[in-house]
Amino acid sequence: RQAPRAMTSKKHSGFDQSKGVALCASCDRCRSRKTRCDGKRPCGNCAVKYTKKHRLASIDGVDLNLFECVYSPAKRRGP
Numbered sequence: 001r002q003a004p005r006a007m008t009s010k011k012h013s014g015f016d017q018s019k020g021v022a023l024c025a026s027c028d029r030c031r032s033r034k035t036r037c038d039g040k041r042p043c044g045n046c047a048v049k050y051t052k053k054h055r056l057a058s059i060d061g062v063d064l065n066l067f068e069c070v071y072s073p074a075k076r077r078g079p
Contacts (some may be wrong), residue, residue, distance in 0.1 A: 022073065022074045023071040023072070023073060023074065024071055024072055024073070024074050025037070025039060026039070026043075026071075027042075027043050027045075027046060027069045027070060027071050028070050028071070028072055029045065029046055029049075029068065029069065029070075030043060030045055030046075033045075041064060041069060041071075042059075042064060042067035042069035043069055046067050046068060046069035047059050047067065047069075049068075050062070050066070050067055050068075
């Protein structure tokens with residue numbers, strides 16, 4: 001038998017320290033389109049959408065607040 005391994009921490013922890021609430025693992029756009037989100041800010045899908053929309057080669061030097069990549073609080077489930 002092997003000892004249980006500890007959970008590894010990801011770059012995106014899913015917890016907003018300023019508000020004290022857990023955030024969803026995928027952004028609102030990826031969740032609505034049911035696509036895989038990488039959890040970065042901005043995520044890969046939102047970055048590609050922005051570069052195509054504004055005809056840019058890369059997102060270097062672009063303010064991160066201009067992206068429409070929003071992580072909403074997790075919905076509470078259960079009784």
